Amino acid sequence: MRAASLNFRDLVVLRGQHGRAVQPPLIPLSDGVGVVRAVGAAVTGFAVGDRVSPAFFQNWAGGGPPRDLEIGRLGGPLDGVLATERVFPASGLVHVPGHLSDAEAATLPCAGLTAWSALFGDAPMRVGETLLILGTGGVALMALQLARAAGIRTIVTTSSPEKAARVSALGADLVIDRSATEDWAKAARAASDGGVDRVLELGGAATLPHSIKATRVGGQIILVGNVTGNTAELFLPAILTRQMTLRSVTVGSKQGLMALNRALAAHAIHPVVGRAVAFDDAPEAFRALEAQATFANICVQIGD
CATH class of the missing domain: 3.40.50.720 (NAD(P)-binding Rossmann-like Domain)
Incomplete structure (x- = not known):
């Protein structure tokens, strides 16, 4: 993992207010970006060194939402992205636009896709x-x-x-x-x-x-x-x-995330990052989000 981004939902999860299905122990946060370190023998479309983001809903490829939508959320009930390394199925990953920094790209799977779905879903x-x-x-x-x-x-x-x-x-x-x-x-x-x-x-x-x-x-x-x-x-x-x-609107599908990424690349749009903290200072990012004192996205820098 290279970077992660916070959303209001992450505060809800932290406070134990997201329902009985979301319980500790849990790796928090659902918005993130990383670099592929290794791939399985049957994986196609991804290679070591690719920069990727995991889809917020790991079980929603496209079309209408599946009936079991709730069980596929990163950051609760599935472990999230505030970690130094994570393992994902290739079906749950997308390539990120090359013109974005890690912090910018980290805002896309949840926050960015929510905006896209609301306007163009x-x-x-x-x-x-x-x-x-x-x-x-x-x-x-x-x-x-x-x-x-x-x-x-x-x-x-x-x-x-x-x-x-x-x-x-x-x-x-x-x-x-x-x-x-x-x-x-x-x-x-x-x-x-x-x-x-x-x-x-x-x-x-x-x-x-x-x-x-x-x-x-x-x-x-x-x-x-x-x-x-x-x-x-x-x-x-x-x-x-x-x-x-x-x-x-609840975020969106992997197909929607790919469409968002194409639009960002075509128009050279950069998500706005208001604050970034180091991985060891992640609790401070949660406090800043709770205080609603930061303009735009709050991100955690994880890797180099």
């Missing part, structure tokens, strides 16, 4: 549509970069003037600083001619009702995160009477 967005992105974590910023490359207009909410400036520098069409704009849903709706086409909903319970208000008639809310809580109270007529779609 079962219901791909189109040129000229408007996407509302909540926050400035790894999924959010990857979605911003992918949307820009695809000609999609972007509105991003964030929590401070400093983060707002950094998001603007990444090319967001509009940034709403929640510390200065209390009703961010109203602001997003006003800036998008009656509501946005799609919301990348990363907050959860506290933000979902506002995301509904920001969405146009016939729009979509892609539910990805639950940072602010697991139980939301919704005003159902706001969804039922406006032909809105509320659907969830």
Whole structure:
């Protein structure tokens, strides 16, 4: 292993809140990149020295999700990537884009693919549509970069003037600083001619009702995160009477990861890494994630 990246899910696992199927002892983290040290005699498509990432779902090659989807997750219930060496079946690996650093490539299997699936999975967005992105974590910023490359207009909410400036520098069409704009849903709706086409909903319970208000008639809310809580109270007529779609995205398949990697290579997109720590300092990476003080992805450098 060369590098690993943290996601909010890793905190949930660490706290023992991911259900009875995810129990210690467990190697944590699901986002990572490594270099092939050895291959089995029957392996084709990979060679010693190749730089690869393991797919988040080791049992989801492509198409619709399998019925046993939950048992194939890296970082719980399967051992994850925060280790110096790991063994994987060749069917669970993909090559990573050559223009990326180890830390950048380490963000792709979970965070990167989640953003890709939300924008270009079962219901791909189109040129000229408007996407509302909540926050400035790894999924959010990857979605911003992918949307820009695809000609999609972007509105991003964030929590401070400093983060707002950094998001603007990444090319967001509009940034709403929640510390200065209390009703961010109203602001997003006003800036998008009656509501946005799609919301990348990363907050959860506290933000979902506002995301509904920001969405146009016939729009979509892609539910990805639950940072602010697991139980939301919704005003159902706001969804039922406006032909809105509320659907969830849980990372994606190996086929989707390969498609993401091709898009990143074609557009020379680099995931944003906000902080990197040494392998021996991995607990500090978890503390930084918990404090929500870091802009973009937090990574652990493992190998040279």
